[in-house]
Amino acid sequence: MSEDTPAVLDVRDVRKTYAGGVEAVRGVSFSVARGRLLVLAGASGCGKTSLLKMINRLENSSGGSILFGGEDIAGLDPVALRRRIGWVMQGDGLFPHMSVRRNVGLIPQLAGQDAARVELRVREMLDLVRLDPGEFGERMPDELSGGQRQRVGFARALAGEPELVLMDEPFSALDPITRDGLQQDFRQLQADLGFAAVMVTHDMAEALIMAHDVAVMRAGRIVQQGTPRELMARPADDYVSGLLETPRRQVRAIAELTQ
DSSP states (O other): OOTTSOEEEEEEEEEEEETTTEEEEEEEEEEEETTOEEEEEOSTTSSHHHHHHHHTTSSOOSEEEEEETTEEGGGSOHHHHHHHEEEEETTOOOOTTSOHHHHHHHHHHHTTOOHHHHHHHHHHHHHHTTOOHHHHTTOOGGGSOHHHHHHHHHHHHHTTOOSEEEEESTTTTSOHHHHHHHHHHHHHHHHHHOOEEEEEESOHHHHHHHOSEEEEEETTEEEEEEOHHHHHHOOSSHHHHHHHHHHHHHHHHHHHHHO
16 A cells, blocks of 8 residues: 555554453554455454454454544444445345345435435445346345345445445355356446455455455464465465465466366
């Protein structure tokens, strides 16, 4: 991030210790600027999701500070904060008793927008994720495919015009073709709208494909952070190198098929 690009999110020496003394996050620091996607990668249990939850105060940190738009989130109302941050989770997290239209319009409605403005925003968001509002607006989540549900999840996350979007394994439950298409669509949405984003994944190939920057976590710490190209060229240690071996092996296998 260049010095003249302000950080939307600034995480400073953040720590999380659970009851019983379990240290899930140990002194993590990073910044994310507008239009950038930072991926938190690493094996299960390394602290990725705990860190993500602290950013929108689903969990409170045990130390350090988190600044969103220059404000320390410790001084913000948690509910109001969450309405300013888009959230996309594994398995979409849609409300099953609400139609697509009501799911997407929920945040604008809670923000006090009138019915006409909410409806306009719903149509804009569904068009943005390539779902026809007339065809899909009144459908219930259980009437949609996995890919369609995740598209609705993205539309809902973006409906409040957030500066920051948080994603926890958003593509992991999808088949490979749908997953690839949604990954590409998300990158285009971010390029068009300019929001900052943090994504958690244990899939290193996904991290390399999608991220502007990757922070590799192990035992609650960031052991290496850099662009995908930097990580591939100079892994910091055997742990990072081991995580990179799967995508490297996939590339080699495909190259052999083309020879």
